[in-house]
Amino acid sequence: MTQAAAHTLPGGRGFYDEPGRHTGIRGWIFSTDHKRIGLLYLGSMSVFFLTALTLGVLMRLEMLSPGKTIVEPQTYNTFFTLHGIMMIFLFIIPGLPAVFGNFLLPIMIGAKDVFFPRLNLLSWWLFMIGGLLALASVFFPGGAADTGWTFYVPYSVRTSTNVLPALIAAFILGFSSILTGLNFVTTIHRMRAPGMDWFRMPLFVWSLYATAWIQILATPIVGITLLLVAVERMFGVGIFDPALGGDPVLFQHLFWIYSHPAVYIMVLPGLGVVSEILPVFARRTIFGYKFIAYSSLAIAFLGSLVWAHHMFTVGMSNTGMFVFSLLTFLVSIPSAIKVFNWIATLYKGSIALEPPLLFILSFIIQFSIGGFTGLMLGALAVNIHVQDTYFVVGHFHYVMFGGTGFGLFAAMHYWFPKMFGRMYKKGPAVVAWALTTLGFNMLYFPFLILGYMGMPRRYYDYLPEYQSVHVVATVGSWVLALGVIILIVNLLVSLRRGAIAPANPWGGKTLEWTVPSPPPMENFDTIPTVTTGPYDYSEYEQRSAEHP
Amino acid sequence: MSHTDQSAHAQHVVSYSRYVVIWFGLVALTALTVALAGIELGRWVIITALVIASIKSLLVLNIFMHLRFEDRVFRLFTVVAFVTFLIFIVMTFFDYAFH
Numbered sequence: 001m002t003q004a005a006a007h008t009l010p011g012g013r014g015f016y017d018e019p020g021r022h023t024g025i026r027g028w029i030f031s032t033d034h035k036r037i038g039l040l041y042l043g044s045m046s047v048f049f050l051t052a053l054t055l056g057v058l059m060r061l062e063m064l065s066p067g068k069t070i071v072e073p074q075t076y077n078t079f080f081t082l083h084g085i086m087m088i089f090l091f092i093i094p095g096l097p098a099v100f101g102n103f104l105l106p107i108m109i110g111a112k113d114v115f116f117p118r119l120n121l122l123s124w125w126l127f128m129i130g131g132l133l134a135l136a137s138v139f140f141p142g143g144a145a146d147t148g149w150t151f152y153v154p155y156s157v158r159t160s161t162n163v164l165p166a167l168i169a170a171f172i173l174g175f176s177s178i179l180t181g182l183n184f185v186t187t188i189h190r191m192r193a194p195g196m197d198w199f200r201m202p203l204f205v206w207s208l209y210a211t212a213w214i215q216i217l218a219t220p221i222v223g224i225t226l227l228l229v230a231v232e233r234m235f236g237v238g239i240f241d242p243a244l245g246g247d248p249v250l251f252q253h254l255f256w257i258y259s260h261p262a263v264y265i266m267v268l269p270g271l272g273v274v275s276e277i278l279p280v281f282a283r284r285t286i287f288g289y290k291f292i293a294y295s296s297l298a299i300a301f302l303g304s305l306v307w308a309h310h311m312f313t314v315g316m317s318n319t320g321m322f323v324f325s326l327l328t329f330l331v332s333i334p335s336a337i338k339v340f341n342w343i344a345t346l347y348k349g350s351i352a353l354e355p356p357l358l359f360i361l362s363f364i365i366q367f368s369i370g371g372f373t374g375l376m377l378g379a380l381a382v383n384i385h386v387q388d389t390y391f392v393v394g395h396f397h398y399v400m401f402g403g404t405g406f407g408l409f410a411a412m413h414y415w416f417p418k419m420f421g422r423m424y425k426k427g428p429a430v431v432a433w434a435l436t437t438l439g440f441n442m443l444y445f446p447f448l449i450l451g452y453m454g455m456p457r458r459y460y461d462y463l464p465e466y467q468s469v470h471v472v473a474t475v476g477s478w479v480l481a482l483g484v485i486i487l488i489v490n491l492l493v494s495l496r497r498g499a500i501a502p503a504n505p506w507g508g509k510t511l512e513w514t515v516p517s518p519p520p521m522e523n524f525d526t527i528p529t530v531t532t533g534p535y536d537y538s539e540y541e542q543r544s545a546e547h548p
Numbered sequence: 549m550s551h552t553d554q555s556a557h558a559q560h561v562v563s564y565s566r567y568v569v570i571w572f573g574l575v576a577l578t579a580l581t582v583a584l585a586g587i588e589l590g591r592w593v594i595i596t597a598l599v600i601a602s603i604k605s606l607l608v609l610n611i612f613m614h615l616r617f618e619d620r621v622f623r624l625f626t627v628v629a630f631v632t633f634l635i636f637i638v639m640t641f642f643d644y645a646f647h
Contacts, residue, residue: 189621217632253640304632305639320643 013421014518032117035519038103039419040124045091045099046488048131052086053484055079060443060477063470066462073460077146078161080458082138084149085166089173090131092404093262096269097180097215098127100411101208103419105184107512108202110193110530112522115186123179130172137165148458150259153240153251157232164233167226174223177265181215184208193511195530202510202534203292207272210296214261214268218304222258225251249314256307264303267367267399268296270407271338274360277414278342280508281357282349283540288341289533295334302331312383321380328378335371339364350540354506355429359410362437366402370395373448388458391451397444409436409487416491417505421518422498428490435483442476510534560617570611577604 015035019027028036059079062069071079102120106113114120138144145166147156156163188209192201228239229251238244240251279286286292308316308324316324342364351357373395376382386392417423446469451457455466462470504513511530515523581600589596610616615623 213628217629221636250640253643257636257640305635308639308643316643317646319646323639323642 012516014516015521016421016518018521030121032113032121033521034102034106034113034117034120035419037120037124038099038101041094041098041102041127044124044128044131045094048086048090050488051135052083052091053481055083055086057477057481059083060474062460063462064474065470066464066467074143074146076460077458078138078144081145081148081166082134085134085145085170086131087400088149088262088266089170090127090134092266092400093173093177094127094180095266095404095408096273096411097184097208097211097265098123099408100204100273100415101180101184101269104415104512105187105205105208106191107515107519107523108205108510109188109191110196110511110524110528111187111191112524112527114183115190116183119179120183123176123183126172126176126179130169130176133165133172134169137162137169140165150255151226151229152255153229153232153246153248154242156229157241164230167230167233171223171226171230174219174226177215178219178223181212181219184212185216188212193527193530199290199293200530200533201293203275203286203289203296204269204272206293207268207275207296210300211265211268214265214300214304218258218261218265221254222262225254225258228254249311249316252311252314253308256310257304260307260310261300261304263396263399264299266404267407268299270363270367270404271296271299273407273411273414274342274363275338276510277356277360277410278345279535279537280414280506281352281354281360282346283352283507283537284345284349284535285533285537285541286341286535287344287347288337289535291337292341295337298334299331302327302334306331306378309378309383312380313387325378325380325383329375332371332375339368339371348544350544354413355424355426355433356410356414356506358430358433359406359413362433362440363403363406363410366398366406366440370398370400370402373398386451388456389451390447390455390457393457394444394447394451397447402440402444406436406440409433412491414506415512416494417501418512418517418519420495420498421501421516422494422496423501423505424491424494424498428486432483432487432490435479435486437483439476439478439480439483443473443480444476446470446473446476509536560614562611562614567611570607574604574607 015033020031020033021027022030028040031037031040058070059076062071062076062079102114140162142160142162144161145156145163146159146161147163147166151163151167151170156167188201188205231237232239232241232244232246236244238246240246240248242248275286275292306324306328308320309328312321312325373391377386377392377395413424413429450466450469450473453466453469455462501517503516505517506513511528512519514528577600581597584596584600585593609626615626
């Protein structure tokens, strides 16, 4: 506690005061400190996120009325392609692991840094090179790629737009992801503090561990697949294009072998954030710790075996469809285990409705809707009906944005005091939560209805009977964007003007709350010895049992 | 595995002669692959090529990459990676078998 008290005085800026060998901007872009690298990711990802969000709002504006509203059809095609590539490869996949994993994983397990700090910095550099290449491809002659983020062949082999830079960008970004995964697995195995056994690890760390394994095992497959598309485009070698003797279904298999597990790369850390934040604001020991920990591994494993449910209409065998449908239903079991355990944790808790918990509550409801619509899509008959419609788009936005996106907002509001040493204003944060939740549901629930009515995804134009629902969705996008702006402005203003944050503003029990806010250069003066589990709220539970 | 048990493990030195023998073995297996490619083996072509490639991979992993001298956990990780890859291959191609 004395260590914490010393650094909470105004002027104690922890690791910010120790840039290392370099100063200024070089003190950031050449730093191997995991906290600085986490913040580098946060800064760069925020730029990519806001760009992709703007594209999304423009797409919704275009869909306000049938026919042309603001842009031409080809521009619309590039909008949804770039929106997808940037949101997926540059925001949600690195998302929680790259920012909060980097910043917090070593602290949460009682280590001074990740196992390979230089490799960690290399990951960020690769991320930036890939990201900037994807952005630059917009301005190269030929125009931005218009294939959608899925790069389906034969179109991606034949279109004259800049598919090649986009493919190479995704390939480079894949390496960034693999190296981060490798670093985290090694760190968790090798760097845990004395006493921090596997079942004393915070559940966020468990989720990062499961995620890291998917990053390592699945990402190389998409890397080599995208490279094969590039080879096919450049040299005309027949691999996937049927006109050249290739097999386009093989491309879809190889693409989704990675890209479905990638969904779990995106959402597993979000699930970890929920498990981390809930017990703190419910003042209760998490219900079913081991089940939640193992369910992360189960999701990672089962989630890697369901990819062909994206392909039920491509002409697979009936046996293949049956097997992949069954496996898809199985993934819902570990996912439901988590949701039920969270609800059980809240039950009879001393709930403090702080902004992080509000975002988490939205997460649980929206993730559940995303999960249920996922089950509908996993059912063969329904899938055929809604394949390639707005229903699919609504479903994955409920999981990706309603789940992971809100998980990221929750994480931002939970760990902001730790990362920056400042508190934010609660009022605007609650307004931001209300607007993002309202706007999000106003935007994406109509997608589910539109899809069920038969509105195909990625279409520039539509029949007049769809317009009223499209208008609701577009207005929802404005409410959502307003909420995001308030959220960001509130946090940015608090960076300078927020009250000084204490070491443990929320009453958390994990190790990051034992060090000052912001943490010092090497996190701990002496490596701590861990003697209890991460969510020991027995004193609160005892008190509420004595005074019900 | 934690801070405290990062003790240096014993260094294993593999003799040069052994490396050379293994290298000759790898070259011989490559020659075998090339030779078999010229023989009409029908559906066994892929299987023989994969078996030979697997033997070569095992030699490289165990000898040149020192996997056989490492902790059990590293060997376990490698097995996990290979088994996952095998599952992906089997699940991708079993669909074709039912067409």
